[in-house]
Amino acid sequence: xxxxxxxxxxxxxxxxxxxxxxxxxxxxxxxxxxxxxxxxxxxxxxxxxxxxxxxxxxxxxxxxxxxxxxxxxxxxxxxxxxxxxxxxxxxxxxxxxxxxxxxxxxxxxxxxxxxxxxxxxxxxxxxxxxxxxxxxxxxxxxxxxxxxxxxxxxxxxxxxxxxxxxxxxxxxxxxxxxxxxxxxxxxxxxxxxxxxxxxxxxxxxxxxxxxxxxxxxxxxxxxxxxxxxxxxxxxxxxxxxxxxxxxxxxxxxxxxxxx
Ligand code: NAP
Numbered sequence: 001x002x003x004x005x006x007x008x009x010x011x012x013x014x015x016x017x018x019x020x021x022x023x024x025x026x027x028x029x030x031x032x033x034x035x036x037x038x039x040x041x042x043x044x045x046x047x048x049x050x051x052x053x054x055x056x057x058x059x060x061x062x063x064x065x066x067x068x069x070x071x072x073x074x075x076x077x078x079x080x081x082x083x084x085x086x087x088x089x090x091x092x093x094x095x096x097x098x099x100x101x102x103x104x105x106x107x108x109x110x111x112x113x114x115x116x117x118x119x120x121x122x123x124x125x126x127x128x129x130x131x132x133x134x135x136x137x138x139x140x141x142x143x144x145x146x147x148x149x150x151x152x153x154x155x156x157x158x159x160x161x162x163x164x165x166x167x168x169x170x171x172x173x174x175x176x177x178x179x180x181x182x183x184x185x186x187x188x189x190x191x192x193x194x195x196x197x198x199x200x201x202x203x204x205x206x207x208x209x210x211x212x213x214x215x216x217x218x219x220x221x222x223x224x225x226x227x228x229x230x231x232x233x234x235x236x237x238x239x240x241x242x243x244x245x246x247x248x249x250x251x252x253x254x255x256x257x258x259x
Contacts, residue, residue, distance in 0.1 A: 007031065009083050012034060012086040034051055037062075084136065086138070113161060137161050137182070139159075143160075165237070181237040186212050208253070
């Protein structure tokens with residue numbers, strides 16, 4: 001039995017769709033006040049309306065320090081605290097080396113890695129004043145564990161989040177602030193629907209569990225890291241991938257007759 005989190009406040013960045021929306025809905029179900037953040041206010045407000053009166057939308061670009069500071073100030077003004085930050089906003093455009101421009105690289109690192117730094121920095125004054133906080137980053141298996149053509153910049157940003165996390169966890173421990181990361185495998189988001197059924201089936205075939213993850217698989221892990229009971233866990237990344245990283249070669253799946 002976990003201690004209820006109802007009445008606490010979470011900020012979820014990149015929450016207008018995909019994994020962030022799933023996290024926002026799940027935390028909303030658990031009774032937390034939810035600040036639903038994306039660059040598009042109307043989309044953020046739609047998700048907030050799905051959650052109910054204890055949620056609201058806010059427009060912020062995580063690459064901009066002023067936006068991140070305003071996001072934290074708004075959470076405090078509306079709800080009185082910031083108990084949890086889910087730093088989830090991220091982008092994943094593909095470009096192979098030789099074609100990738102400096103601007104492509106800066107855009108991905110700026111959003112995924114610098115955006116993490118700015119979002120975390122913005123909530124720290126409040127969390128330190130409260131002498132408690134939970135920070136959950138959305139990293140990936142891509143970068144920390146695996147690679148995929150076109151995603152060298154993306155993989156660097158996702159591995160970079162884990163490097164950031166480990167030192168942040170040490171620095172913030174004296175304030176009872178934990179910093180952990182969820183590392184999704186292939187998750188079925190609205191974006192994935194656009195890739196078509198054949199793509200989804202071939203992606204699922206590479207996973208021992210033979211299915212993609214749902215946004216709530218990630219959200220449930222984020223909710224665990226936010227729980228009272230996870231208070232002694234910090235600086236850890238958790239793969240949530242149906243076993244995708246486990247086969248040491250395609251033969252492992254062939255052996256199971258499921259390749
Ligand atoms: P998604 O469906 O494309 O949603 C991305 C969200 O981030 C949207 O709400 C978007 O809203 C917001 N966003 C993008 N840039 C932003 C910025 N600069 N400032 C604020 N918000 C911004 O993405 P997703 O697939 O759910 O991915 C979410 C996170 O999970 C990312 O960090 C990604 O790397 C990670 N991940 C995803 C998968 C997967 O299978 N989907 C796997 C591993 C890791 P606006 O455009 O309105 O700002």
